[in-house]
Amino acid sequence: MKLMAWMSLFTVPQILAASVLLEHGQCASLHTASAMSWVAFTYTVLLGAILGFGLWFWLIARCSMTRVAPFGLLQTVFAVAAGVIVLHEPLTATLISGAVICIAGVAVTQIRSFTWRITPVAASVSTGPVT
Numbered sequence: 001m002k003l004m005a006w007m008s009l010f011t012v013p014q015i016l017a018a019s020v021l022l023e024h025g026q027c028a029s030l031h032t033a034s035a036m037s038w039v040a041f042t043y044t045v046l047l048g049a050i051l052g053f054g055l056w057f058w059l060i061a062r063c064s065m066t067r068v069a070p071f072g073l074l075q076t077v078f079a080v081a082a083g084v085i086v087l088h089e090p091l092t093a094t095l096i097s098g099a100v101i102c103i104a105g106v107a108v109t110q111i112r113s114f115t116w117r118i119t120p121v122a123a124s125v126s127t128g129p130v131t
Helices: 002-022 026-032 035-062 065-086 093-117
Strands: none
Touching: 035 065, 065 093
C-alpha cells in the first residue's frame, strides 16, 4: 500500500495539470453529474482501487508472484460479466470465446505450477528394511 500511496502522490498532480491544459468543462461536469455518476465514482474508488489493490498486494505478500499474477488476466472476464449483468450489455460469441481463452490460460498456468511442485510418492518412500 505504501507503493500505491507514493505513486498517487506523484501521479495525481501530473494528471490534474494535464487535465487543466488539455480538457475543458471539468467544473461544469462535476456540478451536473447525476447521483448514479457519483455512486459509480465512489464504487470505483472504494472497491476498484482501495479494496482491489489492497487485496492484490496482500496476496502478493503471502503467495508467490507466479501464483498470483495470472489472476490479473481475469479482470476482463469479471468486467464483461458485470457489464452483462448490471448494464444488460449483449453477450456475444466473441466475448464468450475471449472469456474462455482467458480462463483456460489462467487454468493452464495454475495447473502447471501445481503439478511441477508435486514429487512422486515412489521417490520419497524408502525401500530399505524397516527397523
